Amino acid sequence: MTKEPIRVAVIGGGCASMAAVWELSRPEHDGRYAITVFQEGWRLGGKGASGRGANGRIEEHGLHIWLGFYDNAFRMMRECHAELEGQGLAGLFGDWREAWTPENDVALFSAAEDGGFQRWDAHMPPRPGLPGDPLPEGAVFSLPYYMAKAFDLFRALVLDTTVDGRGLGPQPSPDGSADVSGAVAYLARLGAFAGAAALAEGLGVLATLLGSASRALDAGALASAEAICARLRLWLEDRWLADDQHRFLWEVADLTLATMWGLIRNGVMFDPAGLDAIDDYECREWLRMNGASVRALQSPFMRGLYDLSMGYEDGDLERPRLSAGQGLRGTLRTFFGYRGAFMWRMRAGMGDVVFAPLYEALTRRGVRFEFFHRLTNVGLPPKPPRGGSDHVRSLTFDVQARTRGGAAYAPLVTVAGRACWPSAPDLAQLEDGERLAAEGWNLESHWDRRRAGENTLEVGRDFDLVLLGVGLGAVPHVCGEILARDARWRRMVQDVKTVASQAFQVWLTEDLEALGWRGPAYITGAFAKPFDTWCDMAHVVPEEAWSGRPRTSVYFCAVLRDPPEPPNDGDTGYPARRTQEVHDTAQAFLQGPVREVWPSAFDVSGEFRWEILADDGASLLSGPERFSTQYWRANVNPSDRYVIHAPGSWRSRISPFDMTYDNFTIAGDWTDSGFHSGCVEGAVMSGLLAAHALSGSPKLEDIIAYDHP
């Protein structure tokens, strides 16, 4: 092996690529890898990119919340922040605990049978540890472990779930005196739930048995477990018939039971394939087969699961599609794998909190970044070498713009004392920057192919190893030669589905409480279509640079339906049309379903009070036109498309370990990573695997939950 550094070309700057680069650039490698990251446009982040716009406001691709089980991602970021702090940059990026704050409250909405909505709040109990901590001694990810935890949650839900603001405890009367009848009702409920807890305890003991005895369980014990599940289902039916007020509780219990039952009777508990054994099933179909009731399948919990994972094929809300195995894997890890808090909110934009510190730390480690490089082709030899393995021979890029004098592009700006990514490139650093501005070049649009030149890198001359970390939607556009040669890659791009998404943000001069929203800041799911998921982001506003600070900002996001025929590469107006569509939809949404949750945002005539949209006095717009001062976007670029996990698609995913091309690996939430979901953690896990594929490090056992069933 040569002592010269091995030159690694990394394509794309999203979570997966950055995780791989973080590993390959570790000081422990002693400079073995000379890494260059090639990035389209002016910023890192991929689907997690964000920028700062007017008033230093944060402009995101969508709504990003880190879940409490993102152990690998948190570990990377904790290391990154610690490294920067050690280099005297704590003031610029802060401790990771400043960058993320815990959130344990979730609100879901369900469509009521008589129209309208019912709101369901859940408070998830804090749990020991912090995400990214080393796993406790003896901790295992196993299905028996989850079975035991399921009933811990069952009890937590009984105690913590409230409906429409009414908890299970006695409520104070308006004059502050104790409400005796309320207290009695409370005790009555406790009586009922104590019975549930007893049944759950029995199940918990059986689940413990399953964990301790492993395969040794005899048929009688399994039959007993099933029988308890069956009895508990009848018990739930009785409760449900009478107790509409706690319907959500019973629905979650119903789904939990169906899961437990299904895991037992389908033999998933001890199947070497783990949850992949049921990944050919559609999630709701599998639950239905295992006894989940129709009402539970329509519950806000299920709706929220599909909404949060954007599990709608082609963005069509009439075609919910999630695989059962990954659906359960995600749910189990979400509910039973979190540490510290159920969710973690980022202090500012994901670009600011994640990709700015990564960029700074990686640059200091010697990683090079080539911005404005759009990959157009991964070149292969005409034929695989006889008797040898295939490899990547060349990488061709459109050079979208060149920096003045060939200097390195400095991508970050400072807002409120923090290093951030801007929402637009700094054209002053670019050759012909004025012309680019005058002609309106969009350096992040797939359909804007204008460029300053082309650059082709050759293996052996310019690079040794390649890590492809672009979004899956971009693969057909850059890997034409591989697709022509390799049927597995063709299957992958056909079977692993992606969807477009849409998002909008509003900045408000009144906080949500004043607008009629009850309760603390929440992430809210299963709300009205199309913007079914939204979150109060008041905590990020102080990070912005308004002269007259808004009281809050709220982010909305959702899937965006694809047209019947995909746009061709020459349709340069496509992104603008879809963006205008999002604008119109968002504007109408504010006048429509938002009334459900912010009733005081409407005047006596029923009109949305557009004047509550903050624009820092820069605009005199009023009425609906004032919405044009806010932020919206359509994520229709191929690389921006969100990866969903459709039934059976796991068979078509390709692993970063795949050795078909011996100097090439892949990273992204679309690979076979062990967590097949479009999320930060899936991407980071894939990046770690790609780093392992290139360098043998990190060890697989150090990738948390890689051994998850």
Place this chain on the structure above:
Amino acid sequence: MTIRKGKAGDGGRVRRPMAGAGRGPNRASAAAAASPAKTTAAAAKAKTSNDPKVSDAVAHAVKMGYDVITENIRQGREAAEKFRQGEYRLRDAPGDLEVASLRLLRLARELSTTTFDVCERLLKELGEQRPPQDRTAEVPKFRDTIPFATLQPSQSASAAPQGPPSLKVTVRFEGAPKALAHTEALIRPRLPTAASGITAAPLAPSGGQGAPITGVRFEMDASVDGIVAIVSVPKGQAPGVYSGIVHAQVDPLPLGLLTIELL
């Protein structure tokens, strides 16, 4: 990127190391190859159920599980008994609350009784229940939310729903070639109630002529959202409208009127 000399040509190419799993790995095998912990776990999984010590342990733990349930039942009964004896000082409550309190006491007692009955049944019937056969699952669409374009100010759902909670009812007929149901919902029972615990008075003809229909039963059917009323129509039953009051056995207040029409 820096251009270096002396490394061109396939023979000198840098290749990836062989990863733990090789081409197209199963991640379990990859992890097993790389991780001693996984290997240990796999070995643990390989134990068989023929080990008598393990079977004994299973039997013991199952018994412990039942003991836990039994203990919970015992504690619940004690709590219910205290409730019944009024140890919560409800007599100190203002007089106008007394009726409500007594009703709630009864509710609590019946809740507990129902719970205990189910627990006892559970203990007796362990092992009798068999899992359903696999079948093609018919999964309904998600319930539509309000089309926002049509939402009017007066439809704000922030207001609490009015009236008693309703329970959807689907009526199915046995033995009647042509019949209609005129009832789509009942009042939801106030107490935990099995579907079999709901009954309907004989469905009497609206004009008072002819024999009433007595064959009405209620069932849960997970394929519909609500409960199912099954009306068994005798041969030769006269056409007309029939109706009967529906009750839950645990509650004297009627749940509504079940009305059908034979054509």
